[in-house]
Amino acid sequence: MAFGHQREDSRLILLREISQGGRIPRIDLAERTGISRATVTTITADLLRDGLIEEIPREDSAAATRGRPRVDLKIAGAAHLVAGVKISGTRISLVLMDFEGTQLTDHEVPLPAGRHSPAALAGHIADAVAALAAKAGYATSDLSGVGVGLAGTVDVSAGTVHWSPSLNVRNVDLAAVLTDRMGVPAYLDNDANLVAMAEKAFGLGRGRSDFIVVTLEAGVGMGIILGGEIYRGTRGCGAEFGHTKVQLEGALCRCGQRGCLEAYVAEYALLREADTALGPDTTVANQIARLLEAAEGGDAAAASIVARAGRMFAMGLANIVNIFDPELIILAGEQMQFDYLYSDAVMAELRKSIVQVDAAPPEVVVHKWGNLMWARGAAAYALEFVQERAAREGRVDAG
Amino acid sequence: MAFGHQREDSRLILLREISQGGRIPRIDLAERTGISRATVTTITADLLRDGLIEEIPREDSAAATRGRPRVDLKIAGAAHLVAGVKISGTRISLVLMDFEGTQLTDHEVPLPAGRHSPAALAGHIADAVAALAAKAGYATSDLSGVGVGLAGTVDVSAGTVHWSPSLNVRNVDLAAVLTDRMGVPAYLDNDANLVAMAEKAFGLGRGRSDFIVVTLEAGVGMGIILGGEIYRGTRGCGAEFGHTKVQLEGALCRCGQRGCLEAYVAEYALLREADTALGPDTTVANQIARLLEAAEGGDAAAASIVARAGRMFAMGLANIVNIFDPELIILAGEQMQFDYLYSDAVMAELRKSIVQVDAAPPEVVVHKWGNLMWARGAAAYALEFVQERAAREGRVDAG
DNA sequence: CCAATTTAATTTGCTTTCCGAATTTAAATG
DNA sequence: CATTTAAATTCGGAAAGCAAATTAAATTGG
Numbered sequence: 105m106a107f108g109h110q111r112e113d114s115r116l117i118l119l120r121e122i123s124q125g126g127r128i129p130r131i132d133l134a135e136r137t138g139i140s141r142a143t144v145t146t147i148t149a150d151l152l153r154d155g156l157i158e159e160i161p162r163e164d165s166a167a168a169t170r171g172r173p174r175v176d177l178k179i180a181g182a183a184h185l186v187a188g189v190k191i192s193g194t195r196i197s198l199v200l201m202d203f204e205g206t207q208l209t210d211h212e213v214p215l216p217a218g219r220h221s222p223a224a225l226a227g228h229i230a231d232a233v234a235a236l237a238a239k240a241g242y243a244t245s246d247l248s249g250v251g252v253g254l255a256g257t258v259d260v261s262a263g264t265v266h267w268s269p270s271l272n273v274r275n276v277d278l279a280a281v282l283t284d285r286m287g288v289p290a291y292l293d294n295d296a297n298l299v300a301m302a303e304k305a306f307g308l309g310r311g312r313s314d315f316i317v318v319t320l321e322a323g324v325g326m327g328i329i330l331g332g333e334i335y336r337g338t339r340g341c342g343a344e345f346g347h348t349k350v351q352l353e354g355a356l357c358r359c360g361q362r363g364c365l366e367a368y369v370a371e372y373a374l375l376r377e378a379d380t381a382l383g384p385d386t387t388v389a390n391q392i393a394r395l396l397e398a399a400e401g402g403d404a405a406a407a408s409i410v411a412r413a414g415r416m417f418a419m420g421l422a423n424i425v426n427i428f429d430p431e432l433i434i435l436a437g438e439q440m441q442f443d444y445l446y447s448d449a450v451m452a453e454l455r456k457s458i459v460q461v462d463a464a465p466p467e468v469v470v471h472k473w474g475n476l477m478w479a480r481g482a483a484a485y486a487l488e489f490v491q492e493r494a495a496r497e498g499r500v501d502a503g
Numbered sequence: 504m505a506f507g508h509q510r511e512d513s514r515l516i517l518l519r520e521i522s523q524g525g526r527i528p529r530i531d532l533a534e535r536t537g538i539s540r541a542t543v544t545t546i547t548a549d550l551l552r553d554g555l556i557e558e559i560p561r562e563d564s565a566a567a568t569r570g571r572p573r574v575d576l577k578i579a580g581a582a583h584l585v586a587g588v589k590i591s592g593t594r595i596s597l598v599l600m601d602f603e604g605t606q607l608t609d610h611e612v613p614l615p616a617g618r619h620s621p622a623a624l625a626g627h628i629a630d631a632v633a634a635l636a637a638k639a640g641y642a643t644s645d646l647s648g649v650g651v652g653l654a655g656t657v658d659v660s661a662g663t664v665h666w667s668p669s670l671n672v673r674n675v676d677l678a679a680v681l682t683d684r685m686g687v688p689a690y691l692d693n694d695a696n697l698v699a700m701a702e703k704a705f706g707l708g709r710g711r712s713d714f715i716v717v718t719l720e721a722g723v724g725m726g727i728i729l730g731g732e733i734y735r736g737t738r739g740c741g742a743e744f745g746h747t748k749v750q751l752e753g754a755l756c757r758c759g760q761r762g763c764l765e766a767y768v769a770e771y772a773l774l775r776e777a778d779t780a781l782g783p784d785t786t787v788a789n790q791i792a793r794l795l796e797a798a799e800g801g802d803a804a805a806a807s808i809v810a811r812a813g814r815m816f817a818m819g820l821a822n823i824v825n826i827f828d829p830e831l832i833i834l835a836g837e838q839m840q841f842d843y844l845y846s847d848a849v850m851a852e853l854r855k856s857i858v859q860v861d862a863a864p865p866e867v868v869v870h871k872w873g874n875l876m877w878a879r880g881a882a883a884y885a886l887e888f889v890q891e892r893a894a895r896e897g898r899v900d901a902g
Numbered sequence: 903c904c905a906a907t908t909t910a911a912t913t914t915g916c917t918t919t920c921c922g923a924a925t926t927t928a929a930a931t932g
Numbered sequence: 933c934a935t936t937t938a939a940a941t942t943c944g945g946a947a948a949g950c951a952a953a954t955t956a957a958a959t960t961g962g
Contacts, residue, residue, distance in 0.1 A: 538920080538921095539920065539921050541922075541923095542921070545920080568930080569930045571926095571927055572929060572930095
């Protein structure tokens, strides 16, 4: 069977198309992929036999057409299980997902603060994955892949982590350590890319092949999807949107440089100015809330802080638009306190700052989501690999 | 023959590899492309029969190995002819190139200043191409393709020019008009992309698949090569590096906005400040020369102008590095007066402004070239299309 | 209720592509 | 001049995938 396969397989193309389509009849598959109906029949028969896809009985909704009715196909959820893991400073968040992308369970465990050795971190992750699986009545060995996202610079092709705030050494092949520890293939990526992945798989980027995701939390991140793939820079560490410069000799950034976008719009940047304008407050959240309130209430100093952050953000975003000319930008984050960055004023400033062409300016949409979106992105990431393996090998193994 | 071809053809893969390799034996082709030796033999035999490639007798230099000697293959120059055309404000520059990429002749004709109708511009181009061909004893009909670069925003896939300083109407399908007028397929592109193309085909980007080219002339342009292809943005009009913003509410740009990089480093930007600092001069070139001289001579105002331009340039470039993480940046231009932007001080500023990772900072190289480089890029661009056609159709037609 | 119609899916026969293994070719070497 | 070595070619076969013909499953009109 694994004989003549070369180049990208029609099997994989069809499997992906079915995955994307949700439910789709053979004839549409043929049309969308350009593969002949005859071949679609043959390949889908294979996929059915391998248990990777299923026929859906009949959609009564789209009734009343003459002729032989279409039979929808969909991914067989039961074929494989994957886990998605997000490592943050103080906790590990996980989701369990089936082959169809349905979330089965989620889980969350605290992670001791500070830096860990690769073995220790792998241990924490493996334990959490086992607990996640157990929650749904499975074992780690039932999984076909585990996607892991963590902050830092990750070289995906090599699987190594150049640097991460969670690790006490540099340049570790954490993917290998994890795979070894769990007995299940682990796939690592930078967490900003995972959000892009999540948006592509089940967010606002669904079905789009080119868009940009900007994340707002403690820092400012960016994920770039080009041609349906995550763009990682030529060496796997690009898309440092937060550290693009918006002001010569500007405000001091956490990274030690001056004028980074992050130094104007991140939480800590607002805080330090808020302290100056309004005096200190008890907690971070309180102070930010107080700042925004004061700005809306007409306090000149507060308004000026917020306005400048907004304009700097628009400027940074305009640079991205001028360079990439995307048709869609997704502003994604879980923090409500950054609402002001999505304001009409900021969007107007953005439109004013991009090169004017006949084409419409890019669509900018806001997507607020919870903590688990990261983990879901990680799971979607693992799912891509498992799909690819499943398509290539006929049948990998199953739950 | 044109029956079952689907997906990317091995014929094209091999033709490209031979083109890139310059001269390469079959066994290396097999190894580099992953195509089996048997198939390489079959396909190269086809290509030889079609006259697209040639065997090179024998390299005595690499002598003294046992066994049957390798036979190098190369592109057959005589198989096809292409022309490369660059439209600038006041002239048309052309080169005639054979299938191998060897430049046979060049030509240059004045172009009446101002905006032209599509038909009129096509007429000027067609005449110039005919003259170019005649110079080498050919006719336009001997050409297999003509690549044309012009300033403006060009939608390559549609062949339309959204806007160009050379045209008096918007959204014209100039490629179609030209193809019709000449009887030879015309391929249009933005001129910044052509420089990238030229660098890739026979410049410092040769053999590289990912790099960025920044051009300096009247304005500041950028060409992006990702995965061996020109990246054009999702709608064909990205890479407006000159209009990325480096200063909020900054200097006024030609485009009407404020704070564009171009408004700090372009010729006109330097001029207007030089006039203030040193008083007016007779010509543009004189004034720029005087400015740089004064700066080097210790004139404070002049030095400040030049230094700021340099720092702004470094900042803009750093943003590109932080977003793309390229391994190579080529600063390309024909103007000597921009030397100061390549200075050690600017490069140091750049290194200081990019996110620090373990990987080495990107290589930055300077490539100065003459006026015809644009046209050569256009020819290389056409060559890609002709190669593709030739690979697909067996033999297209020849000189 | 049964033909006729319509559309989806499948089957059949065939073409094309490309590989592995065996063979041939063209040199250097002893 | 036989032997060795490495490149190139030939040969038979296997797989992928297409077009055309056929079958299947529904609706519609008489």
